[in-house]
Amino acid sequence: MSELVSHVERKKVYVLVWVVLLCFTALTTGVAYIDLGAFNTVVALAIAVCKASIVVLFFMHLRHSEKLIRLVVGVAVFWLCILIVISLSDFATRFRISRPSWPQSQPVTVHHLDMSPGTTTAE
Amino acid sequence: MGTVTTTTLQQPQAEEYRVHYLNAKYGIKSWLLTTDHKRIAWLYLVSTTFFFVIGGVAAAMMRLNLVSPQGAIVQPETYNKLFTIHGTIMIFFFLAPAVPTVLGNFLIPMMIGARDVAFPRLNLLSWYIFITAGMIFIYSVIAGGVDTGWTFYTPLSTSYVNTHVISAAMAVFISGFSSILTGLNFVVTIHKMRAPGLTWFRLPLFIWSMYAASLIFILAMPVIAITMVLVMLERLFHVGIFDPALGGDPILFQHLFWFFGHPEVYILVLPAMGVISELIAAFSRRRVFGYGFVGFSSFAIAVLSFLVWGHHMFVSGQSVYAGIFFSAMSMAVAIPSAVKVFNWTATLYKGSVSYEAPMLYALGFIGLFTIGGLTGVFLASLGLDVFLHDTYFVIAHFHFIMVGGAVMGYMGGLHYWWPKMTGKLYPDYWARLAACIIFIGFVLTFGPQFILGFEGLPRRYAMYPPNFQFLNIMSSAGASILAVGYIMPLFYLVWSLKYGPEAGPNPWGAKGLEWETASPPPVHNFDKTPVVTEEAYAYGAHPAPVTTAAS
């Protein structure tokens, strides 16, 4: 029945992965207190992606999974990207029609493209 | 198709008692607690037919109302509720489950030579979730109805209407999980349960398209589920997520909705396309022309369907740049769809075509789907859509796909596999008559709506200017013919259950694993696991004689 037992990882590897994940958590928290401008977000997300990849590869055994499982993971990530990137690209390239009249708010800074003459009111 | 030799003329052995899945157990419990995929298919057949009747009655009342320009029978508020009931029931509770859960459930394990789906208990759970969702929606109808349209557009649904939006949204939310679990089950089944020798390129095309549709279930349904959660939250707590008055963005709702909503349309039509591939091959006694192309076009449709959703939002204030992208992608979907149509017609060429009832539905599908698809290309064009958006042209277009495509495919499939499901033959004459009536009724109902839309009649109104009356009456008259066509199978199919002649294992002389086992099939489908050594649709150089035992 040996083929039934999926690859058994050494204990050491799990502990090492755990230490790395904790270090990344400390790092991402620490970096937040340093001014990197827009790169704060980039660094935070990059660290999150690294952590997630480590969890998937080691704890969830993707390293030793069949190709089909890897394909499933790829599909999940790809479709998530479709959803976020395409809908965001609409908002990023749009002349906004529904700017709420929030009295306390500063005007929202959106680099919109003036494509339509005059302003359009909310629907 | 397998090592088991097929005899085309099987002597019906009515007298001999044989245990099969229908008579293995009796009693209501044996149905409601079954994990047999074939019995679950029956549960779905009964429940989706029930929902089809409700949705159909709502449609009939709408058409009746539109006989008069002032609205013949109902108030405009009631009319709004009618089209919401019709849309929601037909989309979520009839069309989406119809082919996958009835024909898919019954056929996928049989076509791949398995004893059952991978997770039989999960399969039953899907049905219970589906029924729960359906009952919640029926509750919201009885409690007073919903009038937002099946699209639940915000802020109408969250801030303005006083109808039962929350229970309706809850029903859609729950039904999503039923579809997700069904899709999951099918994907795992198709990957892991195929019989020895049944490689991907030996699979029937129905399996390919069911796989593509399952993929959409898995990837699109979760998004509508979470969107419905947000709608319920906004309505319950009055927090600004989509309502612009509260700081939200209604177009974000439309993005999320149509990210699900457009792929959903392909959930409806892809399984029907799979059915058509089977029918065309069986009744022209030829391997489907361009098997690989037809198979991969299902995947192309599934992937592209996630890149086109913005074509529902051309006039919503969406970015023009996004509009260009969505327009181009929408036109691109026409390519794999056309690949299918061309390959089906090429299969007919020099085939030995016979015109039994399922084939009539298949031919009807090809014609109507082509019209529906081509008018879709009109609507994908940015400029033309501004003119046609939200008119009856759109109504006609998607009914050509959904009724002319999906329902025709479903009816064709049901007629084709009915002898397998029940072991009985229905009277082919009546079935052919019903198919013709449905075709004529359908064209008469929705054909005029293209003209109405082009002349500028907007959708979702209970009244209209008198100059549109002639075409509206034509459409309503067509709907009554269509209704007759749909009621007829109810009678002769039920009749055949008791009085129909024995079908034998393979009444059509068709190829495929499901035809190599008895009708109705034994509990575990096959007496011994089949081994597949041939490609699909191996009809050979010399067409087998066509046998219709009904004649």
Place this chain on the structure above:
Amino acid sequence: MSEEQHATLVAEQFDDQVQQYQAASLGMWVFLTTEVLFFGGLFASYTIYRYLHYPGFEIGSHHLEVLWGATNTAVLICSSLTMALAVRAAQLGKIKDLIGFLVVTLIFGLIFLFIKFAMEWRHEYLEGLAPGVNFTYAGPHAHQVEMFMIFYFVLTGLHALHMIVGCGIMTTLIILALRGAFSKGHYNAVEIAGLYWHFVDIVWIFLFPLLYLIGGRY
């Protein structure tokens, strides 16, 4: 393994245990794909509103307690380690170790939920930062802050719901293990529960920077 044992361990629709194992594993991964898209709808909305209403999101984020967020991240990472070790114990057929690791994982899960609800949600509710229930914040960009808090509560709420389900699964597994349901070569349930648990951990790994660390804390 005798024929009888084989019959009880393999469901009738499967040919053998390998097929059953692969089907269960694939089924869980496909389910997690749907979960990605389920959270994905929220992540997409969050991203778009963060892009549109950045100032308010930054202010809102600064009202959250980074220390609790980081602590909870660490708690979940620890729980993932013990979960991975539980699966390993199951692979090796060490049932006592399996039960021990499952109990520890469950405790970590409960600690996470305690911090989430009793420390954080309660605090934000009392501060008047709970939209729709008790929202009294009137500083700059109040509406945008409200929007942020909506997403904070929906995202963490949905995540917490998954944690609660996860804790339920852990409890079930512990009971099953005590009853002797698992043995070497028969531990599918543990393995796929592990996949689920790690996935919920991954969601939090993204939620932490997205909710707590907007715009930095300098």
